Amino acid sequence: MPSFRCMIPIFDVRPGHAPEEVMEAALEGIGSVHHLEANGLEIVGAVPVITVRFLVEASTRAEEDALARRAAVVLAESVDVVASHGAVRITRRVKGRWVGIIP
Numbered sequence: 001m002p003s004f005r006c007m008i009p010i011f012d013v014r015p016g017h018a019p020e021e022v023m024e025a026a027l028e029g030i031g032s033v034h035h036l037e038a039n040g041l042e043i044v045g046a047v048p049v050i051t052v053r054f055l056v057e058a059s060t061r062a063e064e065d066a067l068a069r070r071a072a073v074v075l076a077e078s079v080d081v082v083a084s085h086g087a088v089r090i091t092r093r094v095k096g097r098w099v100g101i102i103p
Contacts, residue, residue, distance in 0.1 A: 001055040003037060003093040004068040004101075006030065006075050009086035010048045017082040026050050029078025030071055047086075050079070065101050068092065072103060 008026065013019050027039060034054040042049050052075065056067040072088040079085050091098040 001035075001058050002064045003053060003055055004071070005051055005053045005091045005093075005098060006068075006072050007049050007051045007089045007091075008075060008079060009044070010050060010079070011084045011086065013083045014081075021082045022079060023050060025078045025082045026052050026075055029074045030054050033074055034067070034071055065092065068101060069103060 010022055013022060023039065023041065027036060030036060030052045031054075034056055037053040037055060038051075039053065040051045042051065054071060056064050056071070058064070068090050072090050076085065076088050088103070090101050090103060092101050093099075
């Protein structure tokens with residue numbers, strides 16, 4: 001099964017929400033549509049960036065990429081409830097490398 005990653009920069013937690021809810025929302029969003037592989041949090045240029053790695057059902061490359069794009073939308077919508085954020089970046093594992101796909 002093809003492996004993808006979505007990375008989303010987090011700018012601020014919305015009032016009434018705790019910081020840990022951001023990762024929870026991200027995992028619930030992607031986990032509702034795909035099998036989760038891993039997740040993490042990095043600080044890039046003083047901005048927290050959540051990374052969620054997941055698998056999609058094998059089919060054609062175009063269909064797999066389309067599923068990953070839809071997952072990115074679900075991720076952004078889920079996180080948006082608890083935090084303001086930047087654009088989601090999507091990468092696909094290809095022969096041991098992470099390759100960007102066009103959103």
